[in-house]
Amino acid sequence: MKEIITKNTERNFKSISSFKEILKGQLAGITLILIIMFVLLSLLTSTFLTSTNIFNILRAFSWIAISAYGECLVVITGGIDLSVGSVMAFSGLITAMIMNAGITVPVAVLAGVISGSLIGFFNGILVTKAKLPPFIATLGSLLIFRGLCSGLTGGWPVRDFPKVFSYLGQYDIPLFGIGIPVPLIFVVFLGIAMFFFLTHTIWGYRIFAVGGNETAAYLSGINTDRTKIMAYVICSTLTAIGGILMTSRLGVASPTAASGYELDVIAAAVVGGTSLAGGEGNILGVFIGAAIMQILRTGLVLVGVTAYWLQAIQGLIIIIAITLDQLRKKRI
């Protein structure tokens, strides 16, 4: 017995994201799903495993993944952010409108990002100070900022951006003989940053504590309101970055852009193992979750499923993934 104790206390302090533990559990499951999908699609189609296709997938999933990192934080605190789709469109639009007013690109991009942060702050205040349920608060924001997009543009898309701006979403950086899309670099760097933020900083720790048991966290001297506000701010800020990348990629800021993306973002977070009950989640899982959702979308089209059937199958996959996870938890 004594031997067991000493051996085990020697383990390092690992947070929820301990690599080994994750591989044993939920992450192993979704990684397996990802690999199976990958292998199947490579065998079934000749077009799937081409670098063009792979990079198309990576590019298309990048804004969903970036936003889902943020969504993951909010969901861990026990909340939910439904406004991400609107934030993507709104921040892209703000950037576009400022650029078209003749102001330099960096300033416009920064303004777009900050507009996102402010929306997050607004959501956070509604949830913590006005004590609205997160679902209601962010549902309100979803409508408000979608409405502002149409209102500001009169419903017309904004286009004709400076050339520099299009690099963000369209340029491929040549590396080892292949072109790496810029958005993918954002996905990877922000992913790594968020991973360490969640597992190695006091702020990440507080997010888990608040989501795990808000009362206990509060009674331990944690400023629970501030922690939640921070989660919403980070979520909307990341989402705004995603929205700007998307706008650059598409070359147009449409007031209806990213409609319904909140569901893709939430799905990516949840398939990636973020528990809607709060207190559980990890960034690597979210990354894989977002990849699964995108490969599904592209892959189904490649195997010849018409776009009309897509949503039904997506929904089914989400339900299967979560059900499997519930079964796994029960077994333990």
Next chain:
Amino acid sequence: MRNLKKECLLKVEGVSKSFPGVQALSNVNFHLYSGEIVCLVGENGAGKTTLMKILSGAYKKDSGHIFVNGKEVEIENPHHAQKLGISIIYQEFNLTRNQSVAANIYSGREPIQKGIGKYFGFVDRKLMEENSQKLLERVSSKISPKSIVGKLSVAEQQTVEIVKALAVEAKIVIMDEPTATLGEKEVLTLFDTINSLKKQGIGIIFISHRLEEVFKISERIVVMRDGQLIGELKTSQATVEKVIQMMVGRSLTDFLHKIPAEIKDTVLEVRNLNRKGKVKNVNFILRSGEILGIAGLVGSGRSEIVRLLFGVDSKDDGEIFMGGKKLNIKSPKDAVRVGLAFVPEDRAFQGLVLKLSVVENIIMATLKSFSSFGWINKRKIKKISEKFVSRLSIRTPYLHQKVLHLSGGNQQKVVLAKWLISNPRVLIMDEPTRGIDIGAKSEIYALMNELAKNGVGIIMISSELPEVLGMSDRIMVVHEGEISAVLDRNEASQKLIMSYASGQGKEVV
């Protein structure tokens, strides 16, 4: 209807159950006759709850046999248990608070109207209320079937639970710590109810930590320890000492030691603390090295006083001084900063994040001091956790075990460790030993002695009078939000405390 011949309602033979890493029950034999009240006692983790959960279908046994009315059964699920006539009343009631008493009693089995209403599934409210009334009368309760459950007192809600069991014609009623949340008078009413069930031939299994009650109500006492049935005694032949010895394998005097510490300067002074409807004009001081006990009935405002101190609720009025300096505490965060620490009464809901690990809980209040620029120094955290895990002998297989999987006593020690790291000047403890086994209790008492010796001022709220009397230097008795007496260790007695706590004052004694 009344069958005076005693029949064996329930027989448990050689039942075992294990969970990963724990043998929760091994080879337990147990029986219950009709019209009998059996008390099941044992420390936390002794296996009482596991046994009850097997009987009520929440867990499945690994091996052994269960006979109900002489027939062997496999209890599949709670619904099945109910069909077999086994009802269990948990500490947390299974009542819907916003519905009427009658609706709760008939929850899931509502009678449907005759006539045309039948086709719409309309509930026959009248019949439901009439029947509920009859059942309530069977336990001589005066509760109206029409009252809303949320508006009833805890004791009344419990009666509703009992009547629910009657409504499904339970033959075996299991009560898990039914008196834990009741006042003295309410306990007597509960006992009347239990006795009336007994007269109707129902067999009752009563689980309690309060031994005095066990002696009052039961005919037979069954003692469990470490998942085994240690033995059973006829209540008429048992003594408290004997039962405790069977429970812990040790005797009473072994675990409550007060080592008087040197009492020095005042560390905390509270003047004229008020919160409307809860706390009235509370004044007291706490000195370094002193243990100040707060006694009073549940709901008397004991917890509210310390919640005001710690900034959980906001005070209407009043001043708090620490070391002569006036404090401005608006939230627990402020309180922690000035050196207060608070062990709340409910570990699971207020003290711990059950999903997080031992380490993550231990560092919750002091995280900032183990980080630089927000980056957590995991080596430091590991080191300090190891130190406190061994200092408080927290029994956990490894530091990253989720606290969810620890026993109650070890969970409580994690809460204590969290606050000890913060090096508090004043430690507030609300029911520090509730629901934990005697071994862990004695470790917590020893720790309190040690802290007092190091000059920490301790405020301890407790419902267990022997604990208050044993550990405190002074005892403050609270009645309806006011301090009704401050007693010195030497003059205090259970009787005196109870008379002040119930607002009778000294004359009555």
